[in-house]
Amino acid sequence: MTDLGGFRDHVAHVDLTDGDVSYAGVDDEDARKYIGARGLGVKYVFDAGPDVDPMGPENRLCFMNGPLTGTQTVMSGRIAVTTKSPLTGTVTDSHHGGWSGARLKWAGFDGLVFDGASDHPVYAVVEDGEVELRDARHIAGYGVHDTIDTLDDEVDGTVGRNVSVMAIGPAGENGVKYACIVNEDDRASGRGGTGAVMGSKNLKAVVVKSGTRMPKPAEPETFQEGYQQAMQVIQESDVTAPNEGGLSLYGTNVLMNATEEMDGLPTKNAKYTSTAAMHDAEGDDIDAERVSGENVRENILVDEPTCHSCPVACKKEVEVDVLHKGEEMNVRTESYEYESAFALGPNSGHTERDEIAVMIQRCNDMGVDTIEMGNMMAMAMEMSEEGKLDGLDEQLDWGDTERMIDLIEDVANRDGELADALAEGANGIAERFDAHDNSLAVKGQTIPAYDPRCMKGMGIAYATSNRGACHLRAYTPSAEILGLPQKVDPYEYEGKGELTATFQDMHAISDSFDICKFNAFAEGIEEYVMQYNGMTGRDVSEDELLEAGERVYTLERYYNNLAGFDGSDDSLPDRFLADGIPGQGASEGEYCELPEMKEEYYEVRGWVDGVVPDEKLDELDIDIGPGTGVSSGDSGVAPADD
């Protein structure tokens, strides 16, 4: 048994059906092979079997720390949630920042694994090496913020000071396919519908009381060297340098003006590649600059909170006054993110800065993914325009921000026909209304804010992402926009298959640590190895660590293959491809050369049409037999049924 963080029996296994809680360590072999956080979490979900119904009690929901979570490693304030996604049907992992991961570690845990389902709403309280389940019927239906406020009164300590709460809102309770889990810092495990799985288990919240079990490095000298080098490169980077770099000054939304300028900002359900192109074509009063990080900083910024152990402080807290249905609303929300702004703004056909802040706040309170929520409304707008929603109780107009604000709540509560339809996600609505043409989804999850007609790398990255369209599995804009680690031409497609595979493996490592992806604008494998070895006392080489990254990515893909996915699912929405809608402006006439990139990608991966061959499993030493890990002991968990 490996002790990832200085203590034993640090994975709690909770069977929600019968209320049993047991504790186990992490299998040493698993820790070596899958590192922790995303990697181990995916392994545990794999062990529960790829055939399970995502919304059934047999699905497994893991909250996983990594060997660097809660340590003083730079940007180590993250936690991974892994499960089988009800949105995509794939395995998914979705991370959030703030302090939940650190506090969970200090309370004595590397992970919480939930199986089964309670017959009534419960919440879990984690304290000093123990997990307790408590009745949550009194907070059923509460928004995230009221849930947190209420639970704050029910446990010792103070939320945000020494207590974290990871909660779902009505969306999770009502099975909205893209419901998410939100914590007290408004940080969300946003994508893939993890909140819906939590809701299906009747688990309303996980409360974590901080403890004193802070891990210490097994080899301080090595760890310190890595830490210092990581800190140095982060300070020297134009992107991450605290109070200087773009990410530190403007947050993720530093990208709004950059992608608009490149014609790489999907606008009006990705009909256009920038708001300028939309304005030129339709004359609308729309301009991405109004919702940019620069504009936000100058006008509505009120605070810049930060996650555990992070000098960058990319969160941009804002306060706005909005007139909503004739009433003055004052709203403060913890972070105005690029992805949220894109989906709820330009992609929905408007650039009303303050209204977007209100929508972000409402998404967080209802517990729905801002990206998916925005894109679903954009899809509904396009379908309304085309008459495809004619039979429903209402239609939705482009940029109708007043309706958008309230529709978020309606979707979370499945209140009304349109709202209920939208709650099913892109695949659900596309099938019901024969609207595949209007969908921006890959494997059921819609695209984030990088247009693959402009950044070709994002095209192959979206298509081959194991959790559906995602910018975070392989963040090619690092090379395509920022030139990190080196500048590549965004419009070039050759080499992007290989670049994507490399980034996928690197991000699988950082997600398994679990450290924030933004480190990758500065750090590389060298810093990873030093910090990982220093903290754990292992002695892995750069090659071994990179192999672990590939192993994690490949296990996910293999899970998906067993769940029925193959190369035909590594697709993109038609409008991005040849014969689709060509790009405009700086991306004039561009489309995404997906088939060519897929060929290169599969060749680099050693996969056959998107499927992992047995030799690859052997080469990476992926054990396809029944899992061990947390499944051992008296935890009551069945071995993998594959």
Place this chain on the structure above:
Amino acid sequence: MTDLGGFRDHVAHVDLTDGDVSYAGVDDEDARKYIGARGLGVKYVFDAGPDVDPMGPENRLCFMNGPLTGTQTVMSGRIAVTTKSPLTGTVTDSHHGGWSGARLKWAGFDGLVFDGASDHPVYAVVEDGEVELRDARHIAGYGVHDTIDTLDDEVDGTVGRNVSVMAIGPAGENGVKYACIVNEDDRASGRGGTGAVMGSKNLKAVVVKSGTRMPKPAEPETFQEGYQQAMQVIQESDVTAPNEGGLSLYGTNVLMNATEEMDGLPTKNAKYTSTAAMHDAEGDDIDAERVSGENVRENILVDEPTCHSCPVACKKEVEVDVLHKGEEMNVRTESYEYESAFALGPNSGHTERDEIAVMIQRCNDMGVDTIEMGNMMAMAMEMSEEGKLDGLDEQLDWGDTERMIDLIEDVANRDGELADALAEGANGIAERFDAHDNSLAVKGQTIPAYDPRCMKGMGIAYATSNRGACHLRAYTPSAEILGLPQKVDPYEYEGKGELTATFQDMHAISDSFDICKFNAFAEGIEEYVMQYNGMTGRDVSEDELLEAGERVYTLERYYNNLAGFDGSDDSLPDRFLADGIPGQGASEGEYCELPEMKEEYYEVRGWVDGVVPDEKLDELDIDIGPGTGVSSGDSGVAPADD
């Protein structure tokens, strides 16, 4: 017994006379009252008695870590050396950076206390909770760099990678009164002659092998909050911001141009208050800009190494080619510091940038304090000019850099009459040649690079410093030059007594932690309390911590009182006072109003003419009976003899 860093029996007590080594914990009451590092070290030296001969075996020499040393606290890479100074006759503490403190902590120790004296040269090896003495006869007479290289071959591990060496050079072996202790990063416990004490004990070096005993915070939540806040303010400070602030870009030598501009740079044995004034009066080709941090960065900088856990990286490593006596010398030295540059440069009547680098390197290799060495040569130059050294084998001319370079080696070896005379320090030479007028010393230690005719606060700080003239006991330039925490008029003397007392107590706290003084350009008592409480699990208030600072400072003063010091020793060189040499340029006609400031200072302190009254000892709960702490057990240490 208090466990400062997560392990017990962490102070090694070494009796060099009989070679016995014993181990003890830190008395809980002592730790509460004196914190650690400087505070505890002074307490241990106090317990050995204030009447001892500094160069006798009864003097005690302590290498002390604090509760924050070797942790991930920002700037926590320091260690305190405490002893009775042979230069001043006071108690002294002198800190150095790099990694020695951290490695000592990771090897299991909060402190090493040396008593007695060996009858032959030895070195100590510290590894995994044990201290061993080994024969050092083969390296007797070696310079610091050869000593380190030789010991590197004799212990497992690699110096600079996982091994630290704190060594003396010939100066320490030969009892040069301002000999110092230097480590592998060319970081020196420079002041007060700690190296001479080490030499008197025949202790050539202390080798520390890093271990895995990194302390972890008792309360991670509190510690992290403090850490993050400290990191934030350090990043936001114009002085300390990594890669942006003046200290990070130019190192300590960022002050050269600033003090020159203000006419606050003592020049030509402080006859002038700037090189410009010297040039105006005497026409010399001298200009401080040539030796400024800006100039160094532009022309000779080769690296910017950093100490443990420090994002600032103030060290400025340089490489120069110098023609010395017709031969080309290539010299690389680890840091070109402001104080070194001042004393070996302008105060010695020249601004030869590259020659100063050679002198710094030679001082480090010989193990002498660069400040004292430079100032002693300046004193000799002035005395030569005035004919006061006529009877000696040689004279010294202003700015004779060729001779200066070699004279450093001669002083270290006491080779020649002039060199041997200079080895005795300012008080020694002043008495022997009736040259008190030429001395820049306070209590036998000469001033650093801030002219008290310009910065009045430095005048009262020098005068009342418990270890002789020193800028680091109360760094008033923080307020007088940089305006931190608020701007005060450097020429104003009112309020400077109080400012000095406040800074003295604050610095006593950071020195007892032990964290680098540069933190104080950004951090304050709030960050101190959070980090201290978080790491130790104590629950001290801001007031209690400030009282601990005052207690440390007062214990030092009381020690000095018992050793024969009173208010008459709280003096300044005559030339700074009324009827002395008035300042020039921007400081035209200025002198230092010492009597007025002393009155204010003593009143704030509650001291009577520089002496601590009994009520003050009672008020601060200073125990004047026999010490406990490391004196207990079978360590063979006699209790205090006061």
